[in-house]
Amino acid sequence: TQLLEQSPQFLSIQEGENLTVYCNSSSVFSSLQWYRQEPGEGPVLLVTVVTGGEVKKLKRLTFQFGDARKDSSLHITAAQPGDTGLYLCAGQTSNTGKLIFGQGTTLQVKP
Amino acid sequence: SAVISQKPSRDICQRGTSLTIQCQVDSQVTMMFWYRQQPGQSLTLIATANQGSEATYESGFVIDKFPISRPNLTFSTLTVSNMSPEDSSIYLCSVAQLEAFFGQGTRLTVV
Numbered sequence: 327t328q329l330l331e332q333s334p335q336f337l338s339i340q341e342g343e344n345l346t347v348y349c350n351s352s353s354v355f356s357s358l359q360w361y362r363q364e365p366g367e368g369p370v371l372l373v374t375v376v377t378g379g380e381v382k383k384l385k386r387l388t389f390q391f392g393d394a395r396k397d398s399s400l401h402i403t404a405a406q407p408g409d410t411g412l413y414l415c416a417g418q419t420s421n422t423g424k425l426i427f428g429q430g431t432t433l434q435v436k437p
Numbered sequence: 438s439a440v441i442s443q444k445p446s447r448d449i450c451q452r453g454t455s456l457t458i459q460c461q462v463d464s465q466v467t468m469m470f471w472y473r474q475q476p477g478q479s480l481t482l483i484a485t486a487n488q489g490s491e492a493t494y495e496s497g498f499v500i501d502k503f504p505i506s507r508p509n510l511t512f513s514t515l516t517v518s519n520m521s522p523e524d525s526s527i528y529l530c531s532v533a534q535l536e537a538f539f540g541q542g543t544r545l546t547v548v
Contacts (some may be wrong), residue, residue: 425482
């Protein structure tokens with residue numbers, strides 16, 4: 327069974343702080359995606375990483391894909407209350423479109 | 438990208454009844470996916486809906502409980518049959534190739 331371990335599951339921080347969310351697996355993924363979800367909505371794609379060692383930046387968000395394509399991290403710099411939400415990592419092992427999701431990280435950024 | 442319309446957005450149902458959730462995509466896609474999500478938690482894949490063949494179910498999900506239809510390349514339905522309070526959850530449809538796109542979800546409460 328393929329698993330994607332995501333941590334931490336809950337994070338409550340003050341505005342302006344930095345944070346990192348991790349996703350780890352013993353499986354190799356062909357790609358890994360990060361999503362953000364708000365209550366009452368479906369997950370919205372933030373980024374896809376494909377190449378081992380790849381780093382992508384999206385404003386204050388930095389995404390890394392491990393060299394072995396088994397792990398990934400999301401780093402948020404100077405978090406804002408608008409960053410509050412559920413963050414999900416999801417790995418794909420083939421081109422079938424089937425995704426394996428991590429447990430999710432609920433982030434609360436207090437003003 | 439793909440635009441996915443899912444309905445109903447929410448429903449409250451009596452135990453023992455069935456609910457059919459509809460998912461419409463604005464483009465033709467080979468595979469559609471149905472997920473279940475407990476509020477604040479991650480997504481669990483129920484099944485993959487293939488056009489022209491039977492759906493492929495994940496471990497722990499069976500066709501009798503979650504029958505799926507896929508009459509064409511832009512539409513699918515998921516039925517939650519003989520509902521019990523344990524079926525209360527958010528149900529999401531998705532389409533994916535390299536990246537996944539989701540409907541807004543159906544919040545189901547069984548009383």
